[in-house]
Amino acid sequence: MSRRRRIYEGKAKILFEGPEPGTLVQYFKDDATAFNNQKKGTITGKGVLNNRISEYLMVKLGEIGVPTHFVRRLNMREQLIREVEIIPIEVVIRNVVAGSLSQRFGMAEGTVLPRSIVEYYYKSDELGDPMVSEEHITAFGWASPQDLDDMLSLSLRTNDFLTGLFLGVGLRLVDFKIEFGRLYENEEMRIVLADEISPDSCRLWDVKTNEKLDKDRFRRDLGGVAEAYQEVARRLGILPEGGPRDLKGPSTMQ
Known part of the structure; x- marks a missing residue:
């Protein structure tokens, strides 16, 4: 993979220079943080699931006329977005x-x-x-x-x-x-x-049990964080076949 210029790195994502003017590549990490970065951890496969879930929801919102920065998903962990x-x-x-x-x-x-x-x-x-x-x-x-x-x-x-x-x-x-x-x-x-x-x-x-299926499982040490994210993806019909593969993700070389 060619070396890409890193524009910004946040708690859960990295932004790289995009392939064309006015675009960026958004890379989803497995890093997890809570309480304004005071608690840190890693949830294996989280980046893969969040990439797919966010893609799905952004596309659906675009279909009803909500403008978004999303362009398309590039691979298991990256999506092309408009620079804003x-x-x-x-x-x-x-x-x-x-x-x-x-x-x-x-x-x-x-x-x-x-x-x-x-x-x-x-x-x-x-x-x-x-x-x-x-x-x-x-x-x-x-x-x-x-x-x-x-x-x-x-x-x-x-x-x-x-x-x-x-x-x-x-x-x-x-x-x-x-x-x-x-x-x-x-x-x-x-x-x-x-x-x-x-x-x-x-x-x-x-809806029936009030079971938490989100990052509160990480915040509150409830366990089963990755499984909760997978369950959300499964219900939305977008869980990658065989589960969240590509756990390490593509290279993020600068």
């Missing part, structure tokens, strides 16, 4: 009380919310990804009011669609995190869904 200017805000959509929401307000996990709640967090591991308001976001220039309107609209559409999709395979979409980027094409700019959508960024519970 990432907005440094994580958008969290909550449908059921869990995680930090439960801790902040002393509410029982599993309580169904009267309506979906949208929260914003500033992307900064050093600061612990603090929650921010729309006022912070616009005042500090992270996004314009129009950007925020677009992000909110796309977030709610994504939530509505994914809630139904997962419910159809016996999974409850408890909450999830998404990110957005600015895609520049000719003289135009539009907001598109970026990063990934996978059990790393979603809380998914079995």
Whole structure:
């Protein structure tokens, strides 16, 4: 494999220079982190599964008109994406009380919310990804009011669609995190869904048993993390034949 220029490396992915202008190659690692990188580990085959799951969900969202950075999957661990200017805000959509929401307000996990709640967090591991308001976001220039309107609209559409999709395979979409980027094409700019959508960024519970099938199994030392991710892929009908092969992945030489 030819040497590729590494653009960025995060906790779960590496971005390489793409084969054509305006593109990047997104490589999914097996590394797992929690609590703002304080807890670290490796989940064998996670990158393969997240690549497939995120591809599937991004394609489905594209089919209903939600713009994304996704172009196509290249192999078991890599996908071709459009290069975007990432907005440094994580958008969290909550449908059921869990995680930090439960801790902040002393509410029982599993309580169904009267309506979906949208929260914003500033992307900064050093600061612990603090929650921010729309006022912070616009005042500090992270996004314009129009950007925020677009992000909110796309977030709610994504939530509505994914809630139904997962419910159809016996999974409850408890909450999830998404990110957005600015895609520049000719003289135009539009907001598109970026990063990934996978059990790393979603809380998914079995509808009947409330079994956790997401990264909470890693956060809380519940065990069976890889098996939970495989179960999500299996229910979506995309588990690679014979399980998540290519466990080491292709070379990531710079």
